Amino acid sequence: MRKVLVLFAHPKFEHSKVNQALIQAISGLKNIEIRDLYELYPDFNISIQAEQEALFEAEVIIWHHPIYWYSCPPLMKQWIDLVLEFAWAYGPGGIYLKGKYVINTITSGGSQEAYQIEGRNNYKIEDFLRPFEQTARLCNMVYLPPFHVAGTHKITDTELSQKAKSYKELLLGFRDQTDIANYRTS
Amino acid sequence: MNGFLANAIIYILAAIVCVPIAKKLGMGSVLGYLIAGILIGPYLLGFITNEGQGQDIMHATEFGVVMMLFLIGLELEPKNLWKMRQLILQIGLSQVLVTAALIFVIGVLLDVSWQISLAIGLSMALSSTAIVLQSLKEKNQMNSPNGRLSFGVLLMQDIAVIPILALLPLLITGDATPTDEATGIHGLIDSLPGWAQTLSIVGAIGIVVVLGQFGFGPLLNWVAKSRLRELFTASALLIVVGISFLMELVGLSPALGSFLAGVILANSPYRHALESDLEPFKGLLLGLFFMAVGSTINFNLIFTNAPVIISLTLGIIILKTVILLIIGKTKKLRLTNNLSFAIGLSQVGEFSFVTYAFALQLGIFAQSTSDTLMAVTALSMTITPILIVLLDKVINPAISKTQKVLEKEMDSIDEHNKVILVGFGHFGSTLGRFLRANGVEATILDSDPDRVDYLRKMGFKVYFGDGTRGELLHSAGAGQASILISAIDNTEYSIKLVELCKEEFPHLEVMIRAKNRYDAFELMEMGVKNIYREHLDTSIRMGEDVLKKLGFRAHTVHRLAKQFRDYDENALKVLVNFKDNKDEYISKNRQQIEMQESLLSGELMRKFSVNDHTWDSDSIKEADNS
Numbered sequence: 001m002r003k004v005l006v007l008f009a010h011p012k013f014e015h016s017k018v019n020q021a022l023i024q025a026i027s028g029l030k031n032i033e034i035r036d037l038y039e040l041y042p043d044f045n046i047s048i049q050a051e052q053e054a055l056f057e058a059e060v061i062i063w064h065h066p067i068y069w070y071s072c073p074p075l076m077k078q079w080i081d082l083v084l085e086f087a088w089a090y091g092p093g094g095i096y097l098k099g100k101y102v103i104n105t106i107t108s109g110g111s112q113e114a115y116q117i118e119g120r121n122n123y124k125i126e127d128f129l130r131p132f133e134q135t136a137r138l139c140n141m142v143y144l145p146p147f148h149v150a151g152t153h154k155i156t157d158t159e160l161s162q163k164a165k166s167y168k169e170l171l172l173g174f175r176d177q178t179d180i181a182n183y184r185t186s
Numbered sequence: 187m188n189g190f191l192a193n194a195i196i197y198i199l200a201a202i203v204c205v206p207i208a209k210k211l212g213m214g215s216v217l218g219y220l221i222a223g224i225l226i227g228p229y230l231l232g233f234i235t236n237e238g239q240g241q242d243i244m245h246a247t248e249f250g251v252v253m254m255l256f257l258i259g260l261e262l263e264p265k266n267l268w269k270m271r272q273l274i275l276q277i278g279l280s281q282v283l284v285t286a287a288l289i290f291v292i293g294v295l296l297d298v299s300w301q302i303s304l305a306i307g308l309s310m311a312l313s314s315t316a317i318v319l320q321s322l323k324e325k326n327q328m329n330s331p332n333g334r335l336s337f338g339v340l341l342m343q344d345i346a347v348i349p350i351l352a353l354l355p356l357l358i359t360g361d362a363t364p365t366d367e368a369t370g371i372h373g374l375i376d377s378l379p380g381w382a383q384t385l386s387i388v389g390a391i392g393i394v395v396v397l398g399q400f401g402f403g404p405l406l407n408w409v410a411k412s413r414l415r416e417l418f419t420a421s422a423l424l425i426v427v428g429i430s431f432l433m434e435l436v437g438l439s440p441a442l443g444s445f446l447a448g449v450i451l452a453n454s455p456y457r458h459a460l461e462s463d464l465e466p467f468k469g470l471l472l473g474l475f476f477m478a479v480g481s482t483i484n485f486n487l488i489f490t491n492a493p494v495i496i497s498l499t500l501g502i503i504i505l506k507t508v509i510l511l512i513i514g515k516t517k518k519l520r521l522t523n524n525l526s527f528a529i530g531l532s533q534v535g536e537f538s539f540v541t542y543a544f545a546l547q548l549g550i551f552a553q554s555t556s557d558t559l560m561a562v563t564a565l566s567m568t569i570t571p572i573l574i575v576l577l578d579k580v581i582n583p584a585i586s587k588t589q590k591v592l593e594k595e596m597d598s599i600d601e602h603n604k605v606i607l608v609g610f611g612h613f614g615s616t617l618g619r620f621l622r623a624n625g626v627e628a629t630i631l632d633s634d635p636d637r638v639d640y641l642r643k644m645g646f647k648v649y650f651g652d653g654t655r656g657e658l659l660h661s662a663g664a665g666q667a668s669i670l671i672s673a674i675d676n677t678e679y680s681i682k683l684v685e686l687c688k689e690e691f692p693h694l695e696v697m698i699r700a701k702n703r704y705d706a707f708e709l710m711e712m713g714v715k716n717i718y719r720e721h722l723d724t725s726i727r728m729g730e731d732v733l734k735k736l737g738f739r740a741h742t743v744h745r746l747a748k749q750f751r752d753y754d755e756n757a758l759k760v761l762v763n764f765k766d767n768k769d770e771y772i773s774k775n776r777q778q779i780e781m782q783e784s785l786l787s788g789e790l791m792r793k794f795s796v797n798d799h800t801w802d803s804d805s806i807k808e809a810d811n812s
Contacts, residue, residue: 042744
């Protein structure tokens with residue numbers, strides 16, 4: 001049984017129906033830890049020590065956040081800037097994240113169709129996530145395809161509960177399946 | 187003009203007229219006093235009828251020099267003095283010996299008897315502690331390279347006084363026999379055998395050290411608790427006078443003894459309080475002393491004997507300057523600093539008045555010799571301050587221009603802190619700890635002697651004293667500091683402090699703790715920009731935690747709290763005008779209620795949490811759906 005760490009960053013979680021459903025679906029599961037970053041660090045003063053300890057224990061890491069202006073909320077970026085230290089996460093002696101799996105769980109107002117080359121946003125969502133992908137790679141982690149809840153402005157309750165259910169299944173899979181890389185890409 | 191009051195009026199008036207003019211002209215107070223002395227002396231206005239009167243005043247006011255050395259000692263911690271030992275010994279000793287020897291040789295070559303030459307050489311080797319240190323302090327150069335070097339030389343000269351006085355009686359020529367008064371400079375212990383004298387000198391210094399370490403602290407603490415300011419001043423005077431008396435008893439220089447006591451008290455919490463209490467006495471005494479020097483210049487003698495006296499004076503000044511320049515050069519002083527150092531110390535000091543009188547009594551000097559030397563000395567004391575002004579205003583700027591000084595920043599390291607913290611109770615100590623934790627040391631003042639004691643034991647550098655006194659702030663370094671914090675919970679006190687700072691230290695950024703909104707109003711009306719209401723942050727922080735416990739999101743609460751605080755601070759700025767418009771007969775209580783009402787209704791209108799639309803997508807959804 002692997003440990004799964006969900007790093008959740010939403011500046012106004014109380015107003016996000018979609019994320020409330022997603023988080024609720026994965027709460028209280030064995031070996032799945034959720035770190036609510038905006039609740040832990042309301043003043044952006046991140047404890048590097050605590051974050052690194054949590055990372056060290058986990059085998060699968062989820063960057064869970066809404067997409068604002070084609071990127072993550074500022075505290076998520078601050079987390080990356082501060083926690084992924086040189087000589088700890090990368091560089092000489094930076095071996096502590098090596099071989100861990102990492103994915104983005106993202107919610108976006110824009111629909112799947114908007115995130116296409118011919119769509120309104122001109123690029124696929126994977127292209128907007130390249131910085132995360134490369135960050136993972138620099139830390140010798142295995143970056144897997146994102147879990148994307150698109151069109152959150154128009155999502156229906158049934159669609160949402162379906163999405164929440166598959167999010168839960170995904171994480172349980174990460175926790176229990178033997179071959180993660182194949183499991184996610186399949 | 188007779189009578190004490192009339193005399194006092196003349197001296198004070200002369201000082202009040204001359205010194206500010208001299209300062210305006212950039213000449214420093216020393217020259218101002220000297221000119222005032224010349225002005226009221228027997229040869230110009232004639233208020234002082236003879237030089238004898240001037241000399242009497244001079245001797246009486248020499249005590250100012252003693253006080254000055256005590257005050258300088260207070261600013262010099264023992265470990266810093268120890269670091270200077272090499273400088274004092276090498277530089278000071280070589281200056282005294284070389285100058286004395288050269289004057290001696292020149293005297294002998296000029297066919298003056300060797301005894302007289304030696305006596306003159308030894309007297310003239312010494313410089314004027316009063317003039318040099320006063321000028322250095324005024325120009326804030328005590329910590330500059332030339333300031334330190336000057337201080338080292340002067341300290342050595344003060345030590346040299348003892349052997350010089352011991353040596354003079356040995357120079358008596360066969361036909362003259364010393365009278366009893368001739369040995370009057372030494373005190374009670376003269377009748378004792380040699381070993382006992384040495385023992386009592388060591389004993390006296392020991393007494394000063396022991397008292398300084400263990401006696402004065404408890405005494406001052408005890409007096410401070412009575413909260414009578416004049417008693418504290420009296421104890422400060424007692425310390426200095428007592429030590430001087432003890433030193434004279436064993437034939438040591440009182441200046442040296444009180445300097446030692448000052449050094450020992452440099453670590454005491456009462457340091458700044460002592461400084462501010464003694465400073466006016468020192469200033470007045472020194473001022474009188476300089477005036478007395480000015481009034482003793484015998485212009486009749488100078489005019490009748492002009493060539494001799496003027497050439498002697500200039501000769502001495504040039505000789506001392508050259509020797510000091512060479513010494514400065516070996517210590518690698520920059521040219522400008524070296525010139526200040528050498529010319530600054532080039533006069534003959536006040537101590538030589540004592541040796542002339544002594545030599546006269548001993549029969550080494552004839553009356554005419556003594557008179558001539560007195561004139562030379564007083565003249566040199568007047569000329570060097572003028573030379574220094576010239577040097578500072580004309581010569582050094584010219585040199586600096588041609589040399590394009592690169593190493594400007596390095597030389598005068600200011601030892602004063604940038605922050606002065608008044609009040610070290612719960613509020614002030616938290617603040618002080620926070621600053622200290624971030625490497626900012628503040629000069630801390632507190633007026634509770636017990637607390638000062640206790641905090642000192644905990645390793646804080648707290649000084650005893652009342653921050654609303656200008657002199658105390660001055661000695662705490664308000665002139666050099668950039669921020670003054672009042673952490674006192676007494677607004678009247680803070681207001682006094684603000685007024686004082688406005689008047690005397692307008693450059694200081696003043697940061698004030700206020701009890702509540704009404705105190706804040708008063709401070710705002712005085713133009714204070716940085717006001718900290720003591721309850722504001724704590725109560726909002728508590729409110730933040732309440733909201734979190736009720737289930738609000740932490741980051742949202744964090745933002746709302748900040749918004750609320752800004753709103754409250756801004757409302758204050760609006761309400762301060764509102765307060766002025768109210769008729770006077772409306773009670774304070776009524777005003778208070780009205781203000782609360784307007785604040786509350788303002789908050790209702792704003793509905794902070796309801797109106798917080800950040801990150802909301804409702805409007806986007808509406809636009810999408812339409």
